[in-house]
Amino acid sequence: GAVVSQHPSWVICKSGTSVKIECRSLDFQATTMFWYRQFPKQSLMLMATSNEGSKATYEQGVEKDKFLINHASLTLSTLTVTSAHPEDSSFYICSAIQSIRGYTFGSGTRLTVV
Amino acid sequence: TQLLEQSPQFLSIQEGENLTVYCNSSSVFSSLQWYRQEPGEGPVLLVTVVTGGEVKKLKRLTFQFGDARKDSSLHITAAQPGDTGLYLCAGGSNYKLTFGKGTLLTVNP
Numbered sequence: 001g002a003v004v005s006q007h008p009s010w011v012i013c014k015s016g017t018s019v020k021i022e023c024r025s026l027d028f029q030a031t032t033m034f035w036y037r038q039f040p041k042q043s044l045m046l047m048a049t050s051n052e053g054s055k056a057t058y059e060q061g062v063e064k065d066k067f068l069i070n071h072a073s074l075t076l077s078t079l080t081v082t083s084a085h086p087e088d089s090s091f092y093i094c095s096a097i098q099s100i101r102g103y104t105f106g107s108g109t110r111l112t113v114v
Numbered sequence: 115t116q117l118l119e120q121s122p123q124f125l126s127i128q129e130g131e132n133l134t135v136y137c138n139s140s141s142v143f144s145s146l147q148w149y150r151q152e153p154g155e156g157p158v159l160l161v162t163v164v165t166g167g168e169v170k171k172l173k174r175l176t177f178q179f180g181d182a183r184k185d186s187s188l189h190i191t192a193a194q195p196g197d198t199g200l201y202l203c204a205g206g207s208n209y210k211l212t213f214g215k216g217t218l219l220t221v222n223p
Binding site for chain 2 (some may be wrong): 032042
């Protein structure tokens with residue numbers, strides 16, 4: 001079955017530094033990947049749609065300069081949280097799509113900014 | 115903006131009881147999915163429904179998609195402690211998923 005690997009699973013960083021999160025499709029090519037953010041005991045909020053070879057599409061209210069997305073290959077999308085602050089602490093999850101019915105999610109990255 | 119209203123938000127029951135979680139929207143979705151999420155993990159797909167009126171069963175779980183493809187329900191029979199988790203419905207449209215707020219289910223032994 002389709003597998004999406006997300007790395008790292010958790011990261012702690014100092015305020016003001018940048019953090020990169022990777023999302024890889026292991027056994028299929030994903031022209032489209034999605035990045036979500038989830039606060040404790042809440043649902044997933046779509047941040048952006050990552051398209052291979054083109055610019056990401058950001059949801060309303062998401063700062064594109066804050067959350068840099070790069071989808072340079074058919075199997076890898078990266079999310080970089082720039083100049084992270086404590087309010088950026090959250091659970092970040094990526095997903096990849098094989099077809100309109102086939103979404104596979106990564107296992108998430110717990111970001112803590114201290 | 116398409117919205118999915120999910121209810122109840124929290125549910126705590128005893129082992130052996132039945133429960134139903136509802137997912138409603140004013141919008142039509144091309145597909146609707148149900149996920150279960152454990153703490154610190156990504157969501158895991160339980161089922162996808164695409165046809166209005168469709169009913170799918172997965173062991174003790176029964177999923178229904180409304181005739182108008184705007185609402186869905188998840189019914190769990192004889193709940194077990196292993197069913198504890200966050201249940202999320204998500205509507206698919208134009209290759210994007212819109213998630214409901216989730217139902218946090220706790221099944222007490």
